[in-house]
Amino acid sequence: MDDVQVKKLEQIAHRKKIRAGQPIISDEEPVDFFANVISGAIKLTKTLPDGRQQIVGLLFAPDFLGRAYSKNNPYSAEAATDVEICTFPSVAFERLVGEYPGLQRRLFQHTLDELDAARDWMLLLGRKKAEEKVASFLYMQARRSLLTAGVHKGTPGAAAFELPLTRSDIADYLSLTIETVSRQLTRLKTSNVIRLNTNRLIMVPDLNRLAQAAGQESGRI
Amino acid sequence: MDDVQVKKLEQIAHRKKIRAGQPIISDEEPVDFFANVISGAIKLTKTLPDGRQQIVGLLFAPDFLGRAYSKNNPYSAEAATDVEICTFPSVAFERLVGEYPGLQRRLFQHTLDELDAARDWMLLLGRKKAEEKVASFLYMQARRSLLTAGVHKGTPGAAAFELPLTRSDIADYLSLTIETVSRQLTRLKTSNVIRLNTNRLIMVPDLNRLAQAAGQESGRI
DNA sequence: CGACATGTTGAACCTCATCAACCGACGTGG
DNA sequence: CCACGTCGGTTGATGAGGTTCAACATGTCG
Known part of the structure; x- marks a missing residue:
């Protein structure tokens, strides 16, 4: 322009x-x-x-x-x-x-x-399971955080960001209930795919693992 | 043009x-x-x-x-x-x-x-139940059949058309399984919302009832 | 006629929604 | 300052809607 x-x-x-x-x-x-x-x-x-x-x-x-x-x-x-x-x-x-x-x-x-x-x-919405849905959403936000943060400011392959949505909004986005979103988040937490600092602050040590949990092969940007 | x-x-x-x-x-x-x-x-x-x-x-x-x-x-x-x-x-x-x-x-x-x-x-995909999904699909096809047929060639409020998809494709469209699609079709049939002449030929006696089964208020075109 | 694809129906199982209790943070009014 | 309600979030128990597996029916084509 x-x-x-x-x-x-x-x-x-x-x-x-x-x-x-x-x-x-x-x-x-x-x-x-x-x-x-x-x-x-x-x-x-x-x-x-x-x-x-x-x-x-x-x-x-x-x-x-x-x-x-x-x-x-x-x-x-x-x-x-x-x-x-x-x-x-x-x-x-x-x-x-x-x-x-x-x-x-x-x-x-x-x-x-x-x-x-x-x-x-x-x-x-149609074909992914609850855990894949939540992981997909997190993966999407993680990539967004990397883009907006400009060049990587942390370990490559890792990411940290703040969730822009409440659990209720995430649920409406993923066609789940807040309870299911919450449960899947703790699942991802206990399996060490993500870390939750506060309710809104997410740490992803290994983006590839998250992508895998999301059901998409790790390859794609 | x-x-x-x-x-x-x-x-x-x-x-x-x-x-x-x-x-x-x-x-x-x-x-x-x-x-x-x-x-x-x-x-x-x-x-x-x-x-x-x-x-x-x-x-x-x-x-x-x-x-x-x-x-x-x-x-x-x-x-x-x-x-x-x-x-x-x-x-x-x-x-x-x-x-x-x-x-x-x-x-x-x-x-x-x-x-x-x-x-x-x-x-x-996210929020409708199986029966509503199938009804929505049929409703969509019914309206399409009315449009392409030009002005109404049958009873107003009714429609008859041929399904352009197999059960398997309908399932992939609605995020269901073929079994569920089949079951919901027979449900709609037994509750007289539709009539199935052959597997592919659908008769809808009352479009409003179908719209209602689809979960959308009957109003919209 | 048999083989194959398409569709229906039944039974068992599983994921996720629902209902409910609980927690911590926050803000407000007494 | 504290009791209180509210809001966002977590966790548990239960159940329903759909998937899965399997058998069967129907139709079509070589």
């Missing part, structure tokens, strides 16, 4: 802080903005009429929130942690997208990535 | 017939074409190293097969029934997309729809 675009974006942008647990968009109301995640974690959720819930996506910085070509989001978004976002009014943003094809391309790319992630998750 | 575009598309297109069960693209080989589905059903699958499989998408006419901006498909595609597709070599197609922004927009739209569908399915 060149300087001109960045400038124009900044002109229409508006920063916003949101407390953990606060709703950001609802599946029942039209949405009139797009947003960039600056910090924190946002969960996208779907809910059955009787209240059963599923988290269908997680957004971290520098992810993008918003649905092109439609005001009707088929899901809700809620701050999972305290969140900072940078919003753009739909109208202005869409005009900008029209002017800069490169921007549309980026949005498209991003959507393709989200689709890939969603399909990966379908495999997890 | 205007006439010029259609003409250009036809120039680079190439028709192809594929027998049920034949692979179309593999997650291990790069893909060098895009395709339109003319007839039949294509399943997109993901597989765990140990063989557990999940269908992450179904394509029918006039759906689109192919991944923009990347040669590496993270999934495999296989003909679920006998299939007819219309392929376009990647190079020529991408050049065309570059020339006609409207075409890119359409691809984008299509990807957004796929993403919505994937997330809907995540809710189903």
Whole structure:
């Protein structure tokens, strides 16, 4: 993205802080903005009429929130942690997208990535066991922590990070119950695949072992 | 899409017939074409190293097969029934997309729809019970049959159609076993929500009852 | 007709959900 | 300052929904 675009974006942008647990968009109301995640974690959720819930996506910085070509989001978004976002009014943003094809391309790319992630998750939801699910989630977070921390700041093959979700959110993400999440975490702990410093701080001594517990061959990034 | 575009598309297109069960693209080989589905059903699958499989998408006419901006498909595609597709070599197609922004927009739209569908399915995979899953699948097919049949050719609120998948594929789509699929079908049959003429021919006397069995309020299209 | 694929049905087992009790941390009001 | 409720999390006992294993039915094709 060149300087001109960045400038124009900044002109229409508006920063916003949101407390953990606060709703950001609802599946029942039209949405009139797009947003960039600056910090924190946002969960996208779907809910059955009787209240059963599923988290269908997680957004971290520098992810993008918003649905092109439609005001009707088929899901809700809620701050999972305290969140900072940078919003753009739909109208202005869409005009900008029209002017800069490169921007549309980026949005498209991003959507393709989200689709890939969603399909990966379908495999997890449908075919993995509870322990594999929890391990997969931890593995995903561990890799994310390595990326955001820049180059490795610890032993290679190891990782340490803070969970961005409560047990309840993890359960909704993995289609489990909080109890099962808790049990599987202690299982992974007692088998020395992970170490739990506090409830939220995770230490992974050997990423390959975690990947194996997750059911995916250790190879893939 | 205007006439010029259609003409250009036809120039680079190439028709192809594929027998049920034949692979179309593999997650291990790069893909060098895009395709339109003319007839039949294509399943997109993901597989765990140990063989557990999940269908992450179904394509029918006039759906689109192919991944923009990347040669590496993270999934495999296989003909679920006998299939007819219309392929376009990647190079020529991408050049065309570059020339006609409207075409890119359409691809984008299509990807957004796929993403919505994937997330809907995540809710189903994670939170629905076996009977709701099977009913949801049938409901989806029933609505599709109504759309493709044009205006209603039978009693309003009813539908009849042929299943495009074997029990085994349905199981892989819903994350169940063939046995469970079979049992739930007979349950729905004995409770008169559906009628099974042959193994593949389904009759739905009351779509609302089916929608209810699917766990979604009857309202939505 | 036999062989093979597809589908159904039954019985036993297992994973995970459910219900319930408990713990520690935190904040609030008396 | 302490009792209290609340929230997030852990642990245990029990049971149900689905898987697994196995037998059987049905249909199709050479």
